[in-house]
Structures are given as C-alpha cells and as structure tokens.
Amino acid sequence: MSDAVHSPRTIPDRLDNPLRSAVLSWEALLVIVAVAIFVINSFASPYFLNAWSLSDLTFNFTEKALIALAMALLIITGEIDLSVAAIIALASTLMGMAVQAGIDTPGLVAIGILVGLGCGAFNGAMVTGLGLPSIVVTIGTMSLFRGISYIILGDQAYKGYPADFAFFGQGYVWWVVSFELVLFLVAALIYGFLLHRTSFGRRIFAIGNNPVATQFSGVRVGRIKFILFCLTGLMAGIASVLITSRLGSTRPSIAQGYELEVITMVVLGGVSILGGAGSIPGVVLAAFIMGLVTFGLGLLNVPGIVMSIFIGLLLIVVIALPIVWNRFRMQR
Amino acid sequence: MHTTAPKAELKAPPPANAAPLLALSGVSKSFPGVRALHNVSLSLYPGQVTALIGENGAGKSTLVKILTGIYQPDSGEISVGGEPVHLTSAHKAFEHGITAIHQETVLFDDLSVAENIFLGHAPRTRFGTIDWKTMRANAREVLDTMHAGHIDADARLRDLGIANKHLVAVARAMSIDARIVIMDEPTAALSAKEIEELFLLIEFLKSEGKAILFISHKFDEIFRIADRYTVFRDGEMVGEGLLADATQSAIVKMMVGRAVDHIFPEREPNIGAPVLAVSDLSHPTEFDGISFELHKGEILGFYGLVGAGRSELMQAIFGITRTSRGAISLDGKALHPKSAADAIEAGIVYVPEERGRQGVVTGMPIFKNASLPSLQRTSKSGVLRLKEEFDLARRYTGRLDLRASSLSQDVGTLSGGNQQKVVIAKWLATRPKVIILDEPTKGIDIGSKAAVHGFMAELVAEGLSVIMVSSELPEILGMSDRVVVMREGHIAAIYDNKNLDAETLVQTAAGIAA
Numbered sequence: 001m002s003d004a005v006h007s008p009r010t011i012p013d014r015l016d017n018p019l020r021s022a023v024l025s026w027e028a029l030l031v032i033v034a035v036a037i038f039v040i041n042s043f044a045s046p047y048f049l050n051a052w053s054l055s056d057l058t059f060n061f062t063e064k065a066l067i068a069l070a071m072a073l074l075i076i077t078g079e080i081d082l083s084v085a086a087i088i089a090l091a092s093t094l095m096g097m098a099v100q101a102g103i104d105t106p107g108l109v110a111i112g113i114l115v116g117l118g119c120g121a122f123n124g125a126m127v128t129g130l131g132l133p134s135i136v137v138t139i140g141t142m143s144l145f146r147g148i149s150y151i152i153l154g155d156q157a158y159k160g161y162p163a164d165f166a167f168f169g170q171g172y173v174w175w176v177v178s179f180e181l182v183l184f185l186v187a188a189l190i191y192g193f194l195l196h197r198t199s200f201g202r203r204i205f206a207i208g209n210n211p212v213a214t215q216f217s218g219v220r221v222g223r224i225k226f227i228l229f230c231l232t233g234l235m236a237g238i239a240s241v242l243i244t245s246r247l248g249s250t251r252p253s254i255a256q257g258y259e260l261e262v263i264t265m266v267v268l269g270g271v272s273i274l275g276g277a278g279s280i281p282g283v284v285l286a287a288f289i290m291g292l293v294t295f296g297l298g299l300l301n302v303p304g305i306v307m308s309i310f311i312g313l314l315l316i317v318v319i320a321l322p323i324v325w326n327r328f329r330m331q332r
Numbered sequence: 333m334h335t336t337a338p339k340a341e342l343k344a345p346p347p348a349n350a351a352p353l354l355a356l357s358g359v360s361k362s363f364p365g366v367r368a369l370h371n372v373s374l375s376l377y378p379g380q381v382t383a384l385i386g387e388n389g390a391g392k393s394t395l396v397k398i399l400t401g402i403y404q405p406d407s408g409e410i411s412v413g414g415e416p417v418h419l420t421s422a423h424k425a426f427e428h429g430i431t432a433i434h435q436e437t438v439l440f441d442d443l444s445v446a447e448n449i450f451l452g453h454a455p456r457t458r459f460g461t462i463d464w465k466t467m468r469a470n471a472r473e474v475l476d477t478m479h480a481g482h483i484d485a486d487a488r489l490r491d492l493g494i495a496n497k498h499l500v501a502v503a504r505a506m507s508i509d510a511r512i513v514i515m516d517e518p519t520a521a522l523s524a525k526e527i528e529e530l531f532l533l534i535e536f537l538k539s540e541g542k543a544i545l546f547i548s549h550k551f552d553e554i555f556r557i558a559d560r561y562t563v564f565r566d567g568e569m570v571g572e573g574l575l576a577d578a579t580q581s582a583i584v585k586m587m588v589g590r591a592v593d594h595i596f597p598e599r600e601p602n603i604g605a606p607v608l609a610v611s612d613l614s615h616p617t618e619f620d621g622i623s624f625e626l627h628k629g630e631i632l633g634f635y636g637l638v639g640a641g642r643s644e645l646m647q648a649i650f651g652i653t654r655t656s657r658g659a660i661s662l663d664g665k666a667l668h669p670k671s672a673a674d675a676i677e678a679g680i681v682y683v684p685e686e687r688g689r690q691g692v693v694t695g696m697p698i699f700k701n702a703s704l705p706s707l708q709r710t711s712k713s714g715v716l717r718l719k720e721e722f723d724l725a726r727r728y729t730g731r732l733d734l735r736a737s738s739l740s741q742d743v744g745t746l747s748g749g750n751q752q753k754v755v756i757a758k759w760l761a762t763r764p765k766v767i768i769l770d771e772p773t774k775g776i777d778i779g780s781k782a783a784v785h786g787f788m789a790e791l792v793a794e795g796l797s798v799i800m801v802s803s804e805l806p807e808i809l810g811m812s813d814r815v816v817v818m819r820e821g822h823i824a825a826i827y828d829n830k831n832l833d834a835e836t837l838v839q840t841a842a843g844i845a846a
Binding site for chain 1: 650652671672673675676677682684689690691692693694695696699700704705707708710711714715716722726729730734736737738739740741758762
C-alpha cells in the first residue's frame with residue numbers, strides 16, 4: 001500500500017504484513033470451522049450434499065443474519081438491541097391486520113419495513129435522547145412490542161396473505177438460489193462497505209473504543225447511535241416481511257428467541273461484546289456456521305430443545321473465549 | 333478571612349523536645365522518566381498538625397502513597413514511634429496506625445456508618461458471626477467521643493453529606509486506634525460551615541495526641557489549623573519549621589523559588605486584533621461572569637488552583653459543557669456551540685487535560701486518531717481514502733517530532749508525551765483559529781514538554797491564538813503573553829506577563845492579599 005520513500009525520521013504507515021494478519025485473524029479461524037462442519041455434515045448424513053438441501057440450509061439463518069448485520073454495528077458502538085424479535089412480531093401482526101383490511105403486497109411490505117423503522121427509532125430516542133442504557137430500554141421494548149401483538153391477536157393467527165406476498169420468503173431468484181439468500185448477500189455487501197470503507201463506519205469503531213474522546217473529537221455520537229438503532233429496527237422489519245411471507249401466517253409467538261441467535265451470530269463473528277472491534281465478513285461467516293450447525297443437527301433428528309441448549313452454550317463460549325484468552329495473555 | 337488569621341492563643345505551644353511520632357529521612361522515589369521525590373525528610377509530632385505545602389507535582393501525593401503503603405520508596409527510612417518500619421502494603425501501614433482521609437473519602441456508600449467504621453475489625457460473637465449489637469454500641473461511642481453524636485450509626489453512608497463522611501472516616505481511624513492521620517485536601521469539597529466542623533474535629537484529634545499531616549492549597553486554613561509546615565518543591569523538601577515563626581510570603585517564596593530547569597522558547601510576540609471574545613459566561617455551579625478577550629497570535633495563560641473552574645470554562649467554550657448565560661464570539665460573529673462538532677467547525681479546538689479518557693481513542697491506530705475530526709476532508713463522499721489519512725497523520729505528527737514505530741501503532745501503546753503529540757496533531761489538521769490546551773504538559777517527559785512548548789510558539793507565530801490552562805507556574809510564566817488568574821469560578825485578575833512574579837500569581841489564586 002505504502003511505497004513512499006522513508007527518510008530516517010519518517011514513520012512508516014504500517015509494519016505488519018497484511019497477509020500475515022489475515023491468516024491469523026478470527027475470520028480465518030471461522031473459515032476453517034465452517035469447512036470442518038461442512039465436511040462432518042456431509043459424512044454424517046447422506047442427504048446433506050444435495051443442491052436443494054444446501055439451499056434449504058440457508059433459510060436457517062438468512063432472516064436472523066440480516067438483523068445481525070445491523071446489530072453488529074450497534075454492538076461495536078457499545079450498545080445492544082434485545083427487542084429485534086419483538087419488533088418482528090409487532091411488524092408481522094400489523095401486516096396481518098392490514099391484510100384483513102384488504103391492503104395488497106406492496107402496502108404490506110411498506111408497513112412491515114416502516115413498523116420496524118419506527119420501533120428502532122423509538123429505541124434510539126430512548127437511549128440517545130434520554131440517556132438510558134440500551135440493555136434496559138430494549139428489554140422493556142422487547143416485552144412492550146410483543147405484548148402489543150398478544151393483545152391484538154390473543155391465541156388467534158392472521159392468515160390469508162396474498163399469493164404474490166409469498167415470493168419474499170419462499171421464492172427463488174435462480175435455480176436453488178432463494179430471494180432471501182440474495183437479499184442477505186447484497187445487504188452484507190452494503191453493510192460491509194458501510195462499516196469498513198466509509199467515514200461513518202470509522203466513527204462507529206471510534207465510539208466503541210472511547211465514546212468520550214470520540215465526542216471530544218467532534219463526532220456527533222448520539223446521532224450515529226440513533227441511526228444505528230433505526231437501521232437495526234429497519235432490518236428487523238425486513239426480516240419480519242420475510243418470515244411472515246415464508247410462514248404465510250402470523251402468531252404473536254413468531255420469531256420467539258431470535259434476539260439471542262442474532263446476538264450469538266454477531267459475537268461468534270468476532271464482534272467484541274464490549275464494543276470497539278468486529279467485522280462484517282466475520283458476521284457473515286458466523287451466520288453460515290450457525291446455519292450449518294442447526295441444519296446438521298436437524299438432519300440427525302436432534303430435537304429443537306437440544307438446539308436451543310446448543311445455541312446458549314455457543315453464546316457463552318464465544319463471549320468467554322476472547323476474555324479468557326486475553327486474561328491468559330496478560331498473565332504471561 | 334484571607335489575611336493572616338490570628339493564631340489561636342489557646343493552642344498549646346509544641347513541646348520543645350518532643351520526639352516525632354513518624355519520621356521519614358532520605359526518602360527517594362522515581363518513576364520512568366520522572367523523579368517524584370528526592371531525598372526528602374518529614375517529621376510528624378504527636379498532638380500537632382503539620383501542613384504539607386507545595387505546588388501540583390511537588391511530590392505530595394507520592395509521599396501520601398508511600399506513607400499509606402501504596403508505593404514503595406526506592407531508598408530512605410521510615411520510622412514510627414522510633415522503630416524503623418517497612419510499609420510494604422496498605423495493610424501494613426494500617427497496622428502501624430497510619431490512616432488517610434482523602435478529598436473523596438474511600439468508604440463504602442452502601443454500608444451503614446457502623447459497618448464502615450468497623451469494616452475488617454468488627455466485633456465477633458462467640459459463634460464467629462458479627463456482633464451487630466456491640467458494633468452499633470461501639471460505633472455510637474466512638475462518634476460520641478468525637479462530638480459527632482448527630483450521625484446515626486445505622487444510616488447508610490450514601491445518605492450522608494461529604495462532611496459527615498469525613499467524620500465517619502475519622503471515626504474509623506479512631507476505632508483502629510490510628511496514631512497518624514493524613515488529611516489530603518480534606519476541605520476541597522466542603523462548605524465554610526463544614527470546614528469549621530472539620531477544624532473542631534482536628535482540634536479533637538490533636539487533644540487525643542494524634543499526629544496529623546494536613547495537605548491543603550489554602551493558606552488561611554493552613555495558618556489556622558497547623559502548627560508546623562513542610563514545603564516541597566519539585567520532589568525535594570525545601571523548608572520546614574513552626575508556622576508561628578513563618579510568614580505567608582516566605583512560604584510562597586519557598587514553594588516557587590526554583591532553579592530554572594527548563595528553557596522556554598524565545599519568541600517575538602506579534603499580537604493582533606481580538607479573535608475570541610467571551611463575555612459574562614456563566615455556569616450554574618462551576619464558573620460565573622467570565623469575560624476576557626483572546627488576540628491573534630497571543631498565548632493567554634489560565635492559572636488557578638485545582639477546582640477553580642478553568643477546565644469547565646474551556647469545555648463550555650468548546651461546546652461540551654452547558655452554560656447558563658453569557659456570550660462567545662469568534663472573529664466578531666456570535667457563537668453558540670451546542671457540541672464539540674460546532675466548536676471545531678467554527679475553528680475552536682480543545683486539548684483536554686484527561687488525555688486517556690477525553691483525548692486519545694486507545695485501541696485505534698495513530699493515523700485513525702489523527703484523522704478523526706478531519707474525516708470529512710480525508711474522505712470522498714463519505715468513502716475513506718487511507719492514503720489521505722496517512723498523509724495527514726504524517727504531515728502533522730511529523731511537525732511535532734512524534735516517536736512511533738509506525739502510524740498503524742495503537743495510540744494506547746505510546747508514552748504520554750507522544751499521545752499528547754497525536755492529540756495536538758489531530759487538532760492542527762482541522763486548521764483551527766483558536767487552540768485551547770488544558771494542562772498540556774501534565775505527566776509527560778521533559779523532552780516532549782519542550783517539543784510541545786516549542787510547537788506552541790510556532791503556532792502563535794503563524795497567527796493562531798492559544799489558550800493555555802496550566803497549574804505549573806514556570807510554564808505559565810515562561811509561555812504566556814498575558815495571564816488570567818481564576819479563583820473559585822471567577823476571574824480574580826488578568827496580568828500582563830511583564831515582570832510578573834510567581835508570588836503574585838500564587839497569592840492571587842489562593843486569595844491572599846499581597
């Protein structure tokens with residue numbers, strides 16, 4: 001990158017070899033893990049290595065992974081949003097109401113996305129406007145948003161979504177390549193660019209490393225955090241459209257527990273739960289790994305409850321690993 | 333109040349040949365690059381208050397940390413009651429009966445008064461559990477003997493004011509039968525009435541035969557309560573004696589009359605029209621009615637004691653702290669900065685005193701720190717251009733002679749002086765009109781100090797205007813064109829730096845009539 005001539009006093013741009021740091025990165029480790037699980041799966045089940053199986057596999061993670069992209073940015077700044085699954089439920093419920101009122105597909109999509117955006121803006125206003133901790137605010141809105149769904153629906157379900165609405169969650173763009181997968185990959189490119197190639201992304205990292213010094217450097221910290229809460233809500237709204245479309249119905253228990261899987265994906269992807277570090281390629285790899293694991297366990301007929309135990313353990317391990325590792329390094 | 337307070341007649345003269353309860357001799361302590369204490373001695377006598385006097389950085393806090401077992405001296409001897417001791421830990425110091433009461437008391441807010449007093453040595457029942465009844469009774473007894481019976485032994489400490497917290501800290505000292513009590517600026521957070529109560533308490537401790545080390549910047553307090561004084565300057569003991577034989581001006585002279593240890597850059601001031609005008613700027617609690625002008629090409633020094641409101645004022649001008657009234661104008665245009673971003677855009681930048689918390693973003697490389705406020709310029713339509721960032725970082729850190737292995741080095745791994753250079757470089761890159769430096773050379777090595785001073789001279793020569801907040805007299809006198817002295821949130825005086833002497837500044841800052 002730098003081929004400037006160095007006079008003795010000139011400080012070089014960088015010393016470490018970029019290739020070397022790429023090989024030693026967390027992302028490289030994730031690639032190895034993903035390949036290993038892929039190989040294990042293909043030996044464990046004769047049904048795994050099949051184009052349609054692999055396509056089905058992606059449905060295990062695309063909806064959550066879409067949210068994880070925005071959540072990664074939020075967690076890098078040191079905030080969190082635990083209400084994303086509840087936003088899905090509320091957006092889906094309101095879409096279901098709209099169906100009863102005779103609104104067609106474009107209207108439904110708009111409602112889903114706007115409800116998500118509105119919920120995100122509400123979270124963001126609470127955190128940045130009133131200065132409340134995001135973990136408390138979003139635990140509150142987690143109950144609030146889903147509670148509204150329960151009040152509206154009770155033990156009922158909304159059905160009767162228009163036929164063309166099914167495309168978002170069930171349609172294929174080409175052969176076995178689903179619309180959801182394409183949407184996720186495009187979104188990953190956009191978020192990757194936003195985080196790693198723009199000044200907005202640079203400010204996100206700065207906030208996570210030292211919010212006070214970043215504010216003292218003229219960065220409007222509150223505004224950036226507010227935007228990220230809105231983006232996370234927006235992605236939850238999009239995910240709500242996809243899930244509702246895939247299931248073809250809305251119950252208030254829709255997407256229950258998704259927030260944990262989203263956060264697990266983000267942390268497994270190498271985003272520091274303390275903020276300040278992480279990457280979108282890591283989150284994308286983590287999404288594939290989670291999909292491979294849950295799908296593999298499904299092929300082996302492992303019951304759902306065991307899978308949730310597995311997700312819980314995985315979350316603890318990936319949060320603990322870097323902390324324990326750092327402590328170990330400090331002691332040496 | 334601010335003249336020499338009459339010495340209390342009832343104060344018993346110190347016994348002529350009493351043996352010191354605590355004696356330090358030949359104590360030295362160095363940190364990498366800094367000699368904090370050099371061959372100092374100190375004696376504390378039973379039933380007497382010794383005032384420890386010195387500027388910021390004179391070595392007072394290092395001494396307190398040595399006495400409380402937090403630092404180990406490199407050499408020298410400490411004896412308590414004539415016996416040599418090794419204060420190898422805070423617990424050891426505690427066992428030898430040394431206790432410290434700090435400006436912010438180090439107690440436990442969520443425990444009761446009784447628990448705070450007896451933490452670590454609570455009375456036990458025969459089953460080994462805490463004997464709450466005896467503990468409460470003992471706590472009340474201790475508080476009563478101190479004439480502090482108004483404090484409820486069962487109250488949670490959180491609910492007490494700072495003055496009563498001090499009383500609890502003293503009660504704790506009494507309960508462990510401490511013989512040596514160190515009070516490190518105990519009055520800093522107290523009201524006038526609370527200070528009176530504290531003084532009564534100190535009289536009580538004296539009557540109990542405790543040896544007290546009293547650290548304060550306030551001369552009226554020192555002359556009222558202390559019997560002896562010891563003056564530190566630049567880590568050395570430069571004078572001691574009975575206060576009855578001393579005058580304020582003599583002590584001030586000892587504090588500041590130092591050898592020139594640092595050459596300040598020669599410069600030809602070329603002072604132009606006013607750039608920044610502040611009028612009647614006020615804050616609900618920190619400062620009030622501040623008015624001054626800063627001229628083009630000028631270095632305006634701000635001197636004052638810690639807590640005089642200087643940093644808060646600067647942060648208000650920088651848009652971080654809210655103001656209650658008053659106006660700021662830059663180049664004749666009114667300015668209402670609501671955030672640092674507003675101030676930076678207008679051309680005012682601030683190098684904060686708390687470098688680690690407010691200055692550098694540790695965990696990020698040098699070049700990303702340097703470009704953080706200038707991202708709009710180094711990026712194109714919001715897309716980063718790393719080459720521009722490296723160029724910017726190299727250009728401005730190069731001017732400050734930054735020492736680093738690469739521009740991608742984590743800024744947190746640099747020395748304090750080099751971190752400060754990165755912070756200054758970051759601001760220069762925004763091409764400011766006014767640069768505010770808050771304690772710019774605090775805690776940095778002598779070489780970096782000279783680099784920062786030389787650079788300030790270059791900046792004003794180029795037509796920038798500089799505000800320099802500093803508690804170091806040589807720096808204030810060596811660098812400023814004019815000096816604003818602040819005291820308790822007000823401007824006490826503004827001096828031209830011609831034939832200005834350190835004594836005048838210290839006396840103005842402390843509110844002593846010259």
